Amino acid sequence: MSLCSLFLSRGFAFYDPGCSDLIIPESTVHQHAALTPFALRLAKHLAAASCGANPAFSPLSVYAALALVAAGARGRTLQEILAALGARSRDELAVLVAAVVRSAIADQSRSGGPAVANATGMWHDATCVIRPGFRDAAAASYKAETRAVDFRNEPEKAVCQINSWVAAATNNLIDSILAPASLEKNTSLVLANAIYFKGKWDEPFDKADTVVDKFYRLDGIAAAGARFMRSRSSQFISVRDGLKVLKLPYESSPPLRPWHQGLGPGGWPNATAAGQQVSRYSMYVFLPDERDGLPDLVDRITTMPGFWRYRLPETRVPVGEFRLSKFKLSFSGSLTGVLRDGMGIRAALDAGQADLSDMAVVDEDDGSGMPLFADEVCHKAVIEVNEEGTEAAAATFMLCGATCPPGPPRRVDFVADHPFTFFVVEEVSEAILFVGHVLDPTKY
Numbered sequence: 001m002s003l004c005s006l007f008l009s010r011g012f013a014f015y016d017p018g019c020s021d022l023i024i025p026e027s028t029v030h031q032h033a034a035l036t037p038f039a040l041r042l043a044k045h046l047a048a049a050s051c052g053a054n055p056a057f058s059p060l061s062v063y064a065a066l067a068l069v070a071a072g073a074r075g076r077t078l079q080e081i082l083a084a085l086g087a088r089s090r091d092e093l094a095v096l097v098a099a100v101v102r103s104a105i106a107d108q109s110r111s112g113g114p115a116v117a118n119a120t121g122m123w124h125d126a127t128c129v130i131r132p133g134f135r136d137a138a139a140a141s142y143k144a145e146t147r148a149v150d151f152r153n154e155p156e157k158a159v160c161q162i163n164s165w166v167a168a169a170t171n172n173l174i175d176s177i178l179a180p181a182s183l184e185k186n187t188s189l190v191l192a193n194a195i196y197f198k199g200k201w202d203e204p205f206d207k208a209d210t211v212v213d214k215f216y217r218l219d220g221i222a223a224a225g226a227r228f229m230r231s232r233s234s235q236f237i238s239v240r241d242g243l244k245v246l247k248l249p250y251e252s253s254p255p256l257r258p259w260h261q262g263l264g265p266g267g268w269p270n271a272t273a274a275g276q277q278v279s280r281y282s283m284y285v286f287l288p289d290e291r292d293g294l295p296d297l298v299d300r301i302t303t304m305p306g307f308w309r310y311r312l313p314e315t316r317v318p319v320g321e322f323r324l325s326k327f328k329l330s331f332s333g334s335l336t337g338v339l340r341d342g343m344g345i346r347a348a349l350d351a352g353q354a355d356l357s358d359m360a361v362v363d364e365d366d367g368s369g370m371p372l373f374a375d376e377v378c379h380k381a382v383i384e385v386n387e388e389g390t391e392a393a394a395a396t397f398m399l400c401g402a403t404c405p406p407g408p409p410r411r412v413d414f415v416a417d418h419p420f421t422f423f424v425v426e427e428v429s430e431a432i433l434f435v436g437h438v439l440d441p442t443k444y
Contacts, residue, residue, distance in 0.1 A: 034086035044302040045342035056329040056436035065193040072359020094141035104431035106279040114199035119169035120144040128188040169194035199250035205387035228323040238313035291418040320411035327441035332380040
């Protein structure tokens with residue numbers, strides 16, 4: 001899911017192909033405490049660097065790829081990565097990533113739930129000697145597959161191999177991340193992580209209800225031609241000071257059932273018959289009241305502890321006017337500056353300071369070994385949101401008064417006709433798989 005310019009002669013190329021096809025669409029507490037702040041900080045810095053584009057990315061993919069680098073780092077290089085990822089040691093980080101991947105990236109496609117896949121790969125030149133300890137740790141903790149290629153003599157063949165791996169890992173949503181001539185013979189090592197997600201709404205939108213209308217950008221100019229999905233069904237919506245939050249659950253396995261059948265609030269199954277928690281996914285849409293309120297909202301989400309988590313809706317409400325724009329976002333670019341200047345990962349990106357000696361060493365013809373460093377970190381994401389999904393029964397809720405007959409329940413409007421941000425979250429681990437800021441849904 002990413003493209004990056006090649007490293008200097010003794011660097012390694014670091015690709016991060018996290019992707020999703022969304023059809024609109026150590027402990028769990030520690031998982032949330034570590035991954036969520038990282039995701040929100042990265043979202044803030046990417047928004048600031050987006051220059052009016054629609055930024056979208058997979059924080060879990062970036063997190064997993066950086067964790068793999070940490071497995072081969074030492075000294076200041078290691079400490080900076082651990083600080084950015086919210087872990088105290090390499091061992092703790094490996095346990096954390098394994099736990100999140102196990103709970104957050106659990107494929108349910110065979111039983112009617114979301115299709116989810118995660119893959120990690122490494123490709124090294126014959127001159128790059130992978131440390132046995134790093135190879136074993138990468139395989140055990142990150143399920144990383146290691147392959148030898150000939151970057152120096154057959155770089156285009158290596159490109160084909162990497163692109164084929166990415167296409168398979170992302171179900172061909174991203175068919176390539178490297179141009180035929182993009183790798184130079186000086187590349188020694190490529191690391192990649194790919195995440196794929198395809199989920200159907202638990203309650204799909206009717207395509208016949210979709211309308212074309214205006215979407216107001218941050219500059220106040222109305223973009224014509226935006227397509228809005230509409231609904232008359234009750235929705236999970238919370239109304240807070242200055243914003244509204246919409247929760248759209250994905251169809252899960254086992255299927256959602258009424259919460260009075262022994263299930264938790266919101267109709268989620270708490271566990272399987274065997275007592276094992278089931279992965280379940282939702283998209284959360286944060287919509288500021290003001291048309292130009294997204295920058296301030298993003299700042300509050302990323303700087304105020306608990307702001308994101310404690311504003312999530314828990315119950316359904318009847319809706320009045322409901323419009324949510326369809327969108328397809330594509331992001332491809334470098335994360336190097338954001339990681340260095342915004343996240344504090346500096347040494348790994350500096351040829352003179354990087355210490356990745358536990359990862360590999362490049363053997364020269366004279367027998368000398370040259371250290372690796374990360375010259376570039378890039379990321380590519382594709383996210384599509386539309387009406388499609390499978391049919392499901394709508395839940396009915398009653399609001400009861402205590403002493404006098406209640407009036408009709410107040411209907412809540414949710415009109416996303418101006419910039420908003422969204423998160424795709426696995427509910428059990430609270431891992432954020434994807435984040436995006438929709439500034440203009442008519443652009444792709």
